[in-house]
Amino acid sequence: MTAVTGSQLVGDPVDRVDGPLKVRGAAPYPSDVRYPGMAYAALVQSTIAAGTISSIDTAEAEAAPGVLAVLTHENIPDLAEAPLTALGSPPRFPLQDDRIVHHGQHVALVVAGTSGQAAAAARLIRIGYQETPAILDIADPDAPVVTNPWGLESERGDVAAGLASADVVCDETFTIAAETNNPLGLFATVARWDGDRLVVHDSTQWPMMERRTLADVFGIPEDDVRVLVPYLGGAFGAGLRTWPHTILTALAARIVNRPVKLVLTRPQMFTSVGHRPETVQRVRLGATREGRLVALDHEGTSTIGTEEANLEPITMGTPSLYACPNVATHDRQVRLNIPNPGPMRAPGTAQGNFAIESALDELSYAVGVDPIELRLRNHAEVQPGSGLPWSSNALRECYLVGADRFGWAERSAEPRSMRDGTELVGYGMAGAAYHWYQTPCRVRISIGRDGTAHVRSAATDLGTGTYTVTTQLAAELLGLDVGRVRVEIGDSDLPPAPQSGGSGLMISLGNAVHDAAATMLQAFIDAVAGDEASPLRGRRPNEVAVHEGRIHLVADPSAGETYAEILARHGLDEITVDGEVQPQPPAGMAPAGAFAAHFVEVRVDEDLGLLRIARVVSAVDGGRILNEKTARSQITGATVMGIGMAMLEETVFDPSGRIANATFGDYLIPVNADVPTLDAVFVGEPDKSTPIGIKGLGEVGIVGVPAAIANAVHHATGRRIRSLPITMDRLL
Template structure:
């Protein structure tokens, strides 16, 4: 078949769902109007560890409007079958209301169901729970780690002993919470043995499977619906206990139940980016050529599940060196289980590695970009595979020119404007190119319009728009004649909407389905004696604007509408699929960036202001430049939060999160966000997937925090090895 004209892909288009969102017509999980729905409010544990000795519900049940109070003493026993295909970490997942154990502060211990939200809220405040409390273990630096996951090549210890230059550095990274604008919410309704759930999730298929195993009902008896997600950043990548609570309450009461977590409850009702204690030792020659790195990483997890993330790969493949050792140790604590958060693992590792590279550059008197160039690998040294594409050198060159890197004074604290110390920093970001199996149903109607259905979510990157662009070009239609439907477990299955895999995986399935339908139409035309295209080689036909025509003779052709009407075909349909990454891989697949930051630090107060930021990205083919720029801005803003503001504070006496609100847990606001610019290198990666994309939702976040930290050092001469960087650390 001839390549299709590309009119939509690559164009800076506005979101196709934008009007629905700005007019309030896009319905989020809690906004669906379900007849007869009642309200549920969770009562959460006020201790960090122990047992429930009694629950007094009399006052709550006496309150007007309260229907039921469910807790471990009266809840039905749930099967909680194993769910091997889930995103649940190894361990024994929390079983709501199944026993009297309290594993962490904020654990659900009861739920109040009432006819109104206000009645449920007040009823929850009337439930009296007594405990036999124990001292919780919540301090990463006091607890005993699990056995490590290790990696080694060469002999790092021997190389470090003989290195001409050595650094031994320890970094601390605070816990971060996702804090999306839309709170996590679930509406659950049972119709006999069939369960329908409207849920805030990034994976409707995963939530369906979890509900199926918890309640021991067939998968086809569970439907999960979630057409719109109001931000998630990873917090919706597994089915959390509140969703089980809502479904349980609906079954017990025989009524549809709506349950919305409060902002406070989201700090322990869903996951978070775990804190790290990270020691890095590195060695080099006097020209800065790395000889060894030794990584020791301790990261928090819960006592009942072992959460891990991809914090190790960056240290294995980002720079060339013969000797590497790594030990990654989860530390079980009396906390709820962490979850992936934007740039998971790679963002934490990048802060340490890129800060250390800056420290080495300063010690040697070498420009930080030049140091990185000297350690650029020719292949992925962790597995010997060639990189599919790796254009970090181009990122450095373009970024340095655009940012004015030549104006940077390498001497710290050398540039001053009044009370402000000015500095520049740079850091590298990397994130793996994930691809997994996906399907999409494509339906071309006789009126010349198309419908694409796939179970993928859209939490904000613009999945509706980008998939519409792919479908429109593959079918030769305009954007307004293509409709994409997402977020329903009845649609063809897709992987989780996370890990920057949606465009590569789901987009490739959409492309395949649309190509199949277009081929069906072309084959129908060339075999139809009444068609102007009869007898034309199929390879010579393209479709543009809903009209099939000879590639070099646009006048010879006909529309989908006339072709299907004449052949009495009400529609054409195909199930597109993408097989995911081959096994074994023949290449090493990553997206990259070089991130530049300029900061101003008040010399007296230690206050940091980010003045400019630039990200230059090697992310393969860019389907939607306008959305890509939006992703970069969002990733950089999130990185500013990680670098300077975000820090979950735990009271180790009882495990309570002290700042579980948006007043005390600081996130960037408009006044914190500087001039931000994103540049995407032209190119594609056809080794990765049929679309040539590499994923960009994660990589735009990785590297932001160390770029800011390195700029702060250049401005002040003070090296911050703790995140967030506080004024106290700079005074």
Template sequence: MNVIVGKPLTRVDGRAKVTGGAQYAADFNQPGQLYAVIVSATVGLGRVSEIRSANIEAMPGVAAVITHSNAPKLPYLLHKGVIDPAVGERLHVLQDDAVRFFGQPVAIVVADSLDHAEHAAAALRIIYDARRPVVDHADPDVARIIPDAAGADRSRGDADAAVAEAAVTVDEHYDMARENHNPMEPHATIAAWNGDRLTLWSKSQFLMNEQAEIAAIFGLPAESVEVICPFIGGAFGTSLRTWPHVTLAALAAKHVQRPVKLVLTRKQMFFTTGHRPRSLQRVALGATQEGKLTGVIHEGTGETSRYEQFTEALTAVTDYLYSCPNVRTQYRLAPLDTGTPNHMRGPGEASGIFALESALDELSYKLGIDPIELRRRNEPQIDEAENKPFSSRSLIHCYELGAERFGWSRKTPEPRSMRDGRLLIGMGTATATYPAFHAPSNARVRLLADGTAEVEAAASDMGPGTYTSMTQVAAEFLGLQPAQVRFRLGTTDFPPTPSHGGSWTMTSVGSAIRAACLEAQFQAAKRAIADNGSPVFGASIDTIEWAEGRLRRRADASAGLSYQEILAKTGDPIEAEGSAQRDPEAAERYSMHSFGAVFAEVSIDPDVGTIRVRRLVGAYGIGRVVNPLLARSQCTGGMIGGMGMALMERTVLDARDGRPVNAHMADYLMPVNLDAPEMEALFVDEIDPHVNPLGVKGLGEIALVGTAPAIANAVFHATGKRVRTQPIKIEDILTA
């Protein structure tokens, strides 16, 4: 059998990336293009009362200054992509004088060079009628609203009574900081009109949604908008939605009748492209002296803008992760004068599991039970929230595998009991989990006369290796070598796919490619059967088979026909499309999730409070692993993101005007190479025939989920101080 899936192939696009051949959104410069710079509001709430632009329009190279006073009124037809908040209306950029949050675009300057555009934008004088915004939902006066979304409140049994009557309890509050995505590649769009047709070279994780969104904003048919994005330099969710800069680039290009290039500054990426919302949570646990959970309460509040309801799965994990007869979860939103938050890697789950896994670790110390053993004692047999069996669940296997590799048995149980010289050493662990999502997807396969194949889908690749993994799937099902397959993505001209996020690209697009490959083989077989010079001429379709990319009669020992031989007579390629969606019966019958266990070792200087992560080990049950080399890279990247969440990343807003005071890479701290610890990712052998035909579950999100609480739990073991805010700061260690 031609086994390609499961092999650690290096990236097929690697050479293009390291030699500069890969083109990102800002690289698609167009003849005669102009350059646009956004002018961002310098107040957090109010109205624009005056714009003094006359002298700006006369500055060298300036082609246009566009504001709400001269911008066209755009249709902004209704559009709600799967990634967009279901409640509320997206920002209508430059359509009125209202300022809803600090950094909102209030003007755009277009010039013949970036220098001229930046100089003019900096000189533009805008007068505001400003009011003080509300940007901190820790303020008790901030309203909490019930989101108009299913599952905001869920309950089974009587959790409040169970916790109140429990022999041992934990009842604590947790504060997760606001984070910004900050990928290497900034947001960028080049817009060019040809009559009523618009082409966008734009950084996007969801090309089909960007096409539909911009078409709706400008009142165009979707087919009149083409979005092109073959490479993404990191995203982590920030490019899932279509943000105002894309509209502004298209608006400016139409205004000046020339292509326009717009690239956001690093500072502007803190304003209008979403963020992980700050969340405030309460977790209360009740248990027997033997460690059996009797009651669980998980309440959480996340921030949102005033004009949209952004929701995420903040409390969803608590419903199914552990066995407990009495569980109550509650989710609320705090509308603030900020831009709308957005999904950020492990959205909701990463924040919610920090609170839950920290509380469970605290319970383990109260009970004197090893944290892994406590989880084992509360391992469910089914998803107790949905009353369904899991399609597969390898959590305990993950803990066993991870604990052995990590050396968990060397951990001494008492906090502050392990040292390396004068340094305090701590070990911690936490569970990781994420739903095994699947969305309808499509793909196209073209068999060529030279024996190679082209595969196309309107997917994206922000770094996990989509080009490579999809090539492997196509090669295996066509019976070809990877070098004989060319996979192409990144344009809305290709068959539609879902967003490149939510850990469903391989499950969805990969399954569609499999279907397209099988359909292409079927078409090739029909052509061979109809060829009177073919050794399978006249055969019925059920008496022939494909093996190693060759067609032959069943039980025939001959070499059979290659694609090249089948196509030789006419030379015409064979083209087939395939689609895939989850089996509704399986979705109804099973609860589908990935699981993992993360282990962390930290060292802490007791005199100055500095924390260093020494080791991270993650063990994951994710179904079939398409490429273990890429999968390990995904996991180590996720662990680094979890380190940032635990110890560094925090966007701070000035309460006076909502300004992000650390909107730059000097003060917005993230892990760098020097911070990277020894990391290892392990995968349990897990077969799951229910999730999709490939048996894969997705990996990108779960690789971050669980890392932050494992580090926090290690910090407690090292110091005896339980820090319930993230990121954990030096002053948290130095203060009682």
């Protein structure tokens, strides 16, 4: 399609188009939905981690004021199993039998006329348990182990021979505590039935997956399920599965024949919508005396629920990170009596990067090579596995631009050599990469007589700016001002779109918009094909351009007419077209995800064991940047999450399997005082694998930040930290 002439919209730091609605409190989140006659639900959760329910007495709850129904495993109707998704099997539906597999498992649901009545009645249910020993430790020899889950282990070359021939070998173990996503917005579900049609408002990042899941569970056609989520109060991956509370809410609405709302409490958010699993990793690096890698062996172990599946390969990205002839990766999962983990920003990759980039930092000291120079010597100029050139790769530029912007040259290489008064000062860095992916996506665009465009797709905006960048992209491709484009998303009745997660939505959605815009231009040219009054008659798309709502000849910009003029003259109210993307691997090249280099300055007071982040600089290769303001927001927000992962966040299970810190008063997350000056700069060029040249940015901002912090701590103190979070006791 011919590019827009005049002012460029893509790349401009346009304010969020949904911003005014949000600051007025007018954006409809799932928890805001109200229906006449709506009932409210409250969950009852198990107080043991393993065993069975020996008795359950609901009589007092059923007699409580306002109670409409009490659902338990003793009276719930049979439901079909939920389907497998690309991210694993849905969580085990808990009310199908009397078994308990984790503390906090849903064991009953109370429905009443008000939320207070439902919560009060839920406290009246008396449950007896037959408890059995729970398995809670990742190192427990009795824990079942899943080896090579999903068949993603890999091997290139001969790692054993490479390690044997290496001049220097680093062999270390790294551990990371479990974390919980904790978006600000509590997850909520509102369900109602219109006859056999189910309408659900839910905190989901994937309306199409949820529609399919609910249709299968209730045995109805997918077209009879509508999932709505125009706005989502954050999720960070927690909304990528259909959780049991959503199914229970829909079931309750059918049973009481009224709309039902369920809002999770903050403690229930810790047990009901996943968490980043605990991990243990062993990394073995072999290198020459000059620091060139000859072997890399990466083993990752993570936790999972006793009967569920969660796709979280810790080592999947390792083979593509560096130019190394001998690489092997191994993943395994340990089954525990814990709530099932789920995706959390950069799942798997955030953990795997911490181990690899920390090990590389250790190697740099072992061979006496600057950490940046070590990475440059091992930079993968082509995709290591296939030998194909990258569709784009500005990681070298990330290192060099980031180092210059940070002032890396001022760093004294010796640990404990930099001070500011009583504080030790440390500089650390880490490289980062996040994989590329694109999935099928469809978009529908209409242009009406008023000259405005309406863009529709079942995508979601979980706060990343999807409304805004889609508006900008469509406006540029259609030659319209952003104010004349309306984007409608978050509705499964719209053309199907993939999940908002994994840094892949805009690659798919944006390219579908590109396809629809080209189809729209062709549709208008076709409309005037036999129109002798039109200066566009008989023209081909490459002969015209679009600007300010007007199609004109490239050779003579004065010759053209507006969308509105064409529609009016031909008696059309609007023209509507569909666009889609069906991903095909680019010929002769390896699709590249985003790359980054993060640089961190820390201050450490050894007397107090106090660690403070002084500043962070991130240099990012995100391909073509659709909106510099929202892109920078994604990087800085993810960096804050990286600070939390490195310094503060730890989901603590006590010996009974209960999460001991399931409140914001006890679970530590970064606050303003923990967040320093964050600087992000974008480098590189549009990616060649797609027409619009973009990459995803949601994940790469967190990948590498924990390793950069830990590496800076080593430079400041001489202490090598291989376990996250870096707590005060490790620095005293």
